[in-house]
Amino acid sequence: EGPHEPRERSERGEAGPLAHVPEITCEANPETVTIAKLRTMREASVNRVSIGAQSFSESELALLGRGHSPELTEAAVEAAREAGFEHLSLDLIYALPGQTVEDWRRTLLRALALEPEHLSAYGLELADGTPLHARWEAGEIAPVADTEHLAMRELTRELCAEAGLQRYEISNYARPGCECAHSITYWRNEPYIGFGAGAWSYLDGVRSANLREPAAYCAATEAGGSPREFAERLDPDDALAETLMMGLRMTAGLSLEALELRFGEERLQRLLARAAPLVEIGLLEVRNGHLRLTPEGEPLHGEVCVRLA
Template identity: 45%
Template structure:
């Protein structure tokens, strides 16, 4: 293993520490999904024993500032199992008093009683995978719920005491129009969430959508139409009091997702479960993305890591720049300099000057950030800085 002392020292200056726990089960696979999860109800007891053993292998003297149960569909598991798993996390790690504790849920996988159990267990943020509030679009995506069920689950979550609710939405969907997208946004905002994650559909290799695209059976809105949808989202969320704090994320003031901000700051996090990634003390490791193999390795006392890497300080610096530019507040250059001993302006030299002159990046108050135009062209801009 390489000596990661430089990167370790750099990263230790960042205070937050997140814990991600991957629940790799879903009711069925959505046509666009490339995340690791397995479809169908299954006995999760073997997986459960394995993740508990894995999390006991970690040690950190630093308190967790966020916990995120994601997937997959964590709410495929009974609420009592999720409650006990969260208790296990809190017992094993020291957890900051004000820690953000998120749970991903899909509509129609939880009822009021389950949501009450989860809220009482200590989950204080619920992230609901809604995607669209049009049944035809939901069917086309292969989502296992209706728009009415999604809206009902959001209301039940609030009734159960979740005062920090995120709704995930997607635009650029097959057969979606600007009007149907505006209707989805209007209905989503009417549910009074504190946070919205809004992503444009991307067709990932190996998914049913990729196959349909090859066969000419996937008709997506063109690039201009997708941009108009994103711009509509920006305007409507702003009018509703949300601020865009990351390329795809909007929040009411104070409700930004602490767990994800920790990723965008390229800070430390622990990943538990098959396919989960840990980045701790300068090492990034990803566990094998196969539940059976993951369980076997844990049971046999073997390493679960499939990939391990230690980024050199310069690579870590560039990665931190790319991730940090995702946030609208941008990057504090003096913080970057302290963390990596690299001056961003000198490092990127002419490239930075050109992107600034083109109106895609701006340097103000000691921070480097994407402009409004740069946010629209984030991928090509970042490609120049990577």
């Protein structure tokens, strides 16, 4: 092999210790991305990169406390393509305080012009304990009205569809075959293993979290002990409630056959009985053996899940 052949092969996804793995994702911030880092990741068999753009507005990025500019995001995307990444995702946030539908349109169009294979667009939640929540409590900012929020969500669906990105989850859009495999595992509430400090796992019905401090995590593992900080076994009813909450986020919904295999016929029949009134009023539907939200039910995802629990 010539001196450049291994790199060329890795950029085509043909080399690397984990080249057989369908999806290995790395998340990246625009301000810390370099072509050297991206090439190293690609050579290590990372085949998907998710860039935290958040917004393409200078003022909105400042509101979010982000340390990058729209131009840095565009440069990061260009660097990822140069490094050989063919699967690229952008993360965006909408319904920011003071944001209008037209503001969101400008951010979306600028993001879609970069031709990502995947786009995540989450509505902002003013979570307790965050700086934005504190500013809201102080009366410095106001949340976006519900009508504006819904208009932004619908605009996202329209513009993404025009760009060839189909919605497959309430907040996620992808070209066919470019859906995020590891996120689908979470939405289906299937088993997964997390490695490293602060990582979560869900295995054999037990949800657990590792020690958050890297030093404590390393000390525990080097001593041959457990790095777990937290663990709980979910009973079947709680596991079903979580499966509904996560699975109904997906446009495909939940397979009734899979639910019966996992939770039994009795629980499935009880679920269908609770779902029947919601089907009648047009918030849920059963189609092709799947229970899923209708377009009218999607904005009421949380309320529907409460009714089903």
